[in-house]
Amino acid sequence: MKRIRLISLLLSLIILSVSLGSKPIEDKDIYASYVNWTDQLIVSNVKETIPKIVFDEDDPEFSGKNTATSQGKAHSMARKKAKEKLKVRLSQRLESILFNADYTIFEYTQVNQQARLRLNSYIGAEKEEYDFQFVKNVLEAKASLPIKGKDGILAHIPMEYGTERVPEFSEDVIPVEFSGLVVDARHLFVKRALFPKIQTDRGLDVYSPLYVKDAYAVETGYIVYRADQNGKAYETKVGKNPYFVLALSTAGKNQTDLIIPTDEAAKFLSHPESRKNITRCRVLILVSQ
Template sequence: MYSLRLVLMAAMVLVFSVRVFAFEGLVQPMGEGGAIAWGSGEVEVVRALEQDGDGGEPTPLAVRMAVGQARKRLLDIILAVRVDARGTVSSYLADDEDAAARLRSLVQNSPLKRPAMFDDAGEVRVFERLRGPLAELVLPTSIQFQSGIPPRMPSSMEGNMAFESEGMPEEAGIGVSGFTGIIVDARGLRVTPAMAPVIYGQDGLGAYGPFLVSRASAIASGVAVYAVTDDRAVLRERVGENPLTVRALSTFGSWRTDLVVSSPMAALIRAMMRVGDAVDQCRVVIVIDPFISDPGAAPVPDAPLPQTEE
């Protein structure tokens, strides 16, 4: 009996060691048991098992069916994730059959948590992360990572923006090298989370985004993460002990993925990203409003995933 307990405890440790990621951040419900944690980058789907009439232990067939449905839903969610202002994972993979097939294979073999022994919940959980191998697949090579060339907003858009004056923060007196990261407060702006957002200044010039970040850093950490609080103690893991806090004034683009800050703050961001390791570790957190309720509707990819022969 004692041996059995040890085995069960070891199995539970193994299960939870795979699924626990630091800093969950903003959790975006995706309907039908799905969710994206934009802090850790974890995408999950929880699917209830169909119970037989006598309410007994789920059959292997019921588990297999639930896992298959959950992984199909997981793929749909990943396809619908916005990469940047231009498109979703699905739209970027539309012309790349090889990458599409590899994504399907990755999701088909995604980590799985089966119902635990004596677990009355009767559900399975599958998950992946928008980091590592998955990010390697879905982050387009067409994005000019670490080009050093900041993008510009179209002049027509820039001219229509109401410029606001915002002075430098008091902490700026310590010098840009003293800042360990950036917190962008974008609450109230109905931001759409994306894997590779850009922060612009009101001068129309990019201040932070993939053009400063290496592709390897974006794959490992994400260009930026999303949270629902600006509490430095909560965000310390991502932005360090002394982050610069910046207020976003508006969004940019039809999908509201990119942000606009005042020109003085944009200049400060550019300066601080030239020193230290903030840019290497993508120490940027974007704070947005929490998703109050599950939207219910499943996200629909804006382009079909290419089919390959089995």
């Protein structure tokens, strides 16, 4: 009986540790809008007070500011105000995201006119998804924008993909096929970005937008950040047999790029299928919460 209770306790601890470790990696701004780097979403929340309902024409507040003549009208007014605030906050959060080691998205659009036009078009296209919950006299509203997918940010920001070949190393190593690459940077202070690069300690790029196919970057996301190695989504991104490597340090002005040992890179890139998986964006970075 004691053994059964012990096994049950151990299973509970394992389940608890997995659930705790599965918390998405998020970056929040001052308005509590956030980027969910694990699920590839930008999310914002607001609360809007529902207008007072005044249906008596003799009431002094009838047709006054922040009043409505029916519950349906009051809810409609609250949703409209919430949507206006959410659109602004999502736009602000989007532009403040780090694009790469050198720019935020806003800074990138200042030096790339095509990117500015494409981003303006995307923001105006109303790709947001909304969720509205009425709780007593308050509307709790949430809006989200996808990072990946045909309606995501990556599909609407111009980027130069796949113009170079993934490097091959001359080191004498036995070729082993790996389904993806996992870089553990949980011991480092890493800033998250849409397009981080992974480099060797000799300065050679191992992972870069110049190596990947645009269809994979848009569909799966160029990079995913996680705090753990659990769950189906993890395997979907990097497969069942990824190569694990511990990052040595960060690099770049924005501390978004990662440095790994050259000999580790040589082992991973020794097999043509492993190099092909780089072009498929089968790369994941582990970071601390």
